Amino acid sequence: MIFSKIPDPRLITVRRGGSLQDADHHLLAVWAADCAQHVLPLFEQVQPDDDRPRHAIEMARAWARREVTMTQSRTAGGHAMGAARALKGAAREAAYAAGQAAAVAHVAAHELGAAAYAIRAARAAAAEDQRMEVGRLECEWQRKQLPDEIRELVLDDQKRRNEFCWFIFDC
Numbered sequence: 001m002i003f004s005k006i007p008d009p010r011l012i013t014v015r016r017g018g019s020l021q022d023a024d025h026h027l028l029a030v031w032a033a034d035c036a037q038h039v040l041p042l043f044e045q046v047q048p049d050d051d052r053p054r055h056a057i058e059m060a061r062a063w064a065r066r067e068v069t070m071t072q073s074r075t076a077g078g079h080a081m082g083a084a085r086a087l088k089g090a091a092r093e094a095a096y097a098a099g100q101a102a103a104v105a106h107v108a109a110h111e112l113g114a115a116a117y118a119i120r121a122a123r124a125a126a127a128e129d130q131r132m133e134v135g136r137l138e139c140e141w142q143r144k145q146l147p148d149e150i151r152e153l154v155l156d157d158q159k160r161r162n163e164f165c166w167f168i169f170d171c
Helices: 022-044 052-064 070-085 089-103 110-125 128-145 148-165
Strands: none
Touching: 022 052, 022 089, 022 110, 022 128, 022 148, 052 070, 052 089, 070 089, 089 110, 110 128, 110 148
16 A cells, blocks of 8 residues: 555645646656656566556556546556566566556556555565665666656655655655
8 A cells, every 4th residue: 555544635636626737747657657667677577478567657658648548547557567466576566666657647646656666676676685775776766767847746755655655765
């Protein structure tokens, strides 16, 4: 579970009573897709013939460009999460990251799920004595990808929901 009990109105679209503008919602989706894309090879090395996570990332980007509907992106995200279920380790976490990225179209707060699962994937792929450092480096890489327009929102969201995300954003 990556959601806190009290939703942040900054991550709820204006159409649903929050303050999140469409442009920023789209930036969140692209950033989440970037996070998932960064660890996607960890899935594809194990499941080279399963394109569900890659397709989910593509759909997140397509939604942000307004080329597909929210439902199409969210559905692709569900399929990516289905690809994760039978797996373990880095491949599983990478597929979940892709699924979360595609779900941002539906609920913007999934952006943190994509980032958290990507960090978990990077950690899982590392040697045990390197996991914390690899996770820290992945977290730093993600933060460098943040567009200025959403940087403060995402960093604040990481602080606010870090405990729900396995304290993964302590980087």
